[in-house]
């Protein structure tokens with residue numbers, strides 16, 4: 347089925363409510379393409395490789411988690427960004443990007459989807475006072491060791507996580523936040539969980555894990571953020587009868 351771009355945009359706004367977030371990038375339609383949409387491609391990052399693949403797949407619309415125009419990014423459309431934007435415009439491919447609204451959506455978000463995939467039972471979202479409650483917290487279906495959870499993550503995400511902690515320590519409650527949320531490790535420690543799972547690790551994370559006894563699991567920025575955009579794509583496909591394809595451009599980071 348074919349729908350109008352404005353109809354798709356209205357549904358994404360209704361679903362993800364970007365107006366509620368103070369974010370590091372604009373959320374919504376970032377690069378305008380054709381008016382009619384019948385094929386949607388989703389992916390994690392609007393890289394040149396993803397744009398190329400989406401064009402080859404006959405997409406009219408590309409929906410990603412990591413788009414462009416980040417705070418602190420060079421605002422000029424030059425160099426590699428020019429190549430990306432040029433390809434989008436020449437192909438009339440619409441680019442929609444949603445960052446925090448996609449991380450945090452309670453049903454289709456990256457955190458919700460990762461928790462579901464790993465079998466975590468959501469209890470609450472947590473954060474710093476006065477800030478977004480960006481970290482999810484919950485129980486494991488049954489207590490397992492850090493070593494066992496690491497193996498489960500490896501199987502589920504097809505990527506070996508980096509774990510700091512005693513492999514034999516038993517885990518009952520965990521906190522998790524997809525992407526680069528290592529700076530929220532202290533929030534997880536204060537909440538009293540046994541482990542914190544995020545995408546990336548920084549040098550201080552290892553020391554905090556050793557000193558607190560809370561395990562730190564770095565499961566990959568890309569690997570933890572593949573699922574929200576797919577869930578939203580599947581929802582839109584069902585809602586509007588669109589063709590939907592998720593394209594995974596492998597990224598070990």
Ligand SMILES: [Zn+2]
Pocket residue numbers: 411412524525526567571
């Ligand atoms: Zn991210």
